[in-house]
Amino acid sequence: MLSDIDFVRKSLETHLFFARIMKEHSFFLQLGFTPRDSNFTQQADDFRKEFDRLLGDVVALSNGVVSFRVLDSGEVITPYTLKTEMASSFYTGVRIPTELTKAEAGLMAGDLKKVNPELERRVASINQRAIDLISCLIRFKSIILADVLSCRMFTVNYPLLIDHIMREAKLYLEIIRKLQNRISIERDILEQEVFWNRIMAEHSKFIRGLLDPTENELIDVANNFSNEFDRLTQEAKAAMDRIIPPEKVTNNSLRATKAIRDFKAQGTQGLLECRIRSIIIPLLGDHTLREANHYLRLLRSFAK
Incomplete structure (x- = not known):
């Protein structure tokens, strides 16, 4: 059974890494469809924006809560993240909210001693939102993969890449479900x-x-x-x-x-x-x- 402190910290740390990964998966999918499949392009864009919102809410709760080892690891952002977002936005015309990256760059680690019940409630709410959103994204990816493998769709993304990003989404979902049930994620x-x-x-x-x-x-x-x-x-x-x-x-x-x-x-x-x-x-x-x-x-x- 996870303590309140571990529940809050590990949940936020997991989202800081994986929510950004998911929003980028959505971006990569978005870029890969042909004009015929503009509805899939729009759905991928919608997923990207939902994960932007999720990540923004996570960042707002993370200052002074998450550990130094996670913030210092380079898994949240790297020295190149902001510049690669700007370059990718320039190439594609897709607006990538770089303000999230700037906010993450300003995050400070903290040694959480006690959890405010309101913080715990808000983290649990974010976890549930994430569970619902990741589940929908997994279904979306599985539809794309099935269509590509049955030659009903063309995309510039490799079938292996679609399978790859689906496995990562399933891992994220597994971790958050465990955390939401206060189960250790070790x-x-x-x-x-x-x-x-x-x-x-x-x-x-x-x-x-x-x-x-x-x-x-x-x-x-x-x-x-x-x-x-x-x-x-x-x-x-x-x-x-x-x-x-x-x-x-x-x-x-x-x-x-x-x-x-x-x-x-x-x-x-x-x-x-x-x-x-x-x-x-x-x-x-x-x-x-x-x-x-x-x-x-x-x-x-x-x-x-």
Whole structure:
């Protein structure tokens, strides 16, 4: 049973990371539809705006409440988030509310000693809103994936990417449902490593496929990361079956995630400076960087 303090803090920290991820998923989907499917474009835009509102309400409650380790991890925002939002808005004409990013940059950590009942009530309300919204987004993503796989729809997003973002939404939903029921969210370490190593492998595959064919060196690096994280995913599964020592998998995953984090940071900077030939929207670079930072924080907590 979670304490009131853990309920409030962990709920807000989860939303600070995942609500931003969901709003960006909606943005990436929005950009991918053809003119024929303008109704899907509008629905994706509506989801994006709903997650903007959710994130705004979370930010308003988070100052002095969330932990330093989360704010300092680079999973909430990075030094590139604001600039990638501005660049992506410029390229697409979609208004991205950068005021949210600026507000997050001003958040201060706090050591919560006691929870105000009103704060607890408001967090529970946000959690329920999130549960309803994430559930709807998962259904939307599943419809898109089914239509793409049955050749009823064309989108510039890979089918694997749609499946990828649906899995992330399902994880977010699982975490918030547990928190709302005051259940601990400390999932099995190896289970999390299987999930996030697969995510990192798929990021590498997406990057590889969205780079211009002339970017041979970057394509090779992305391909090597893809192979490495595929191997680490299998190692984590083997450790679950007690074939490999768990600590070995965690250490290997930590080393590889630091390396891909650096690669993503350099890539995001390269996109902003127009030094990389690709069809990667800059915000996607920052998005994958934040996910690597989130996974790094988890791995460091596992390695202690």
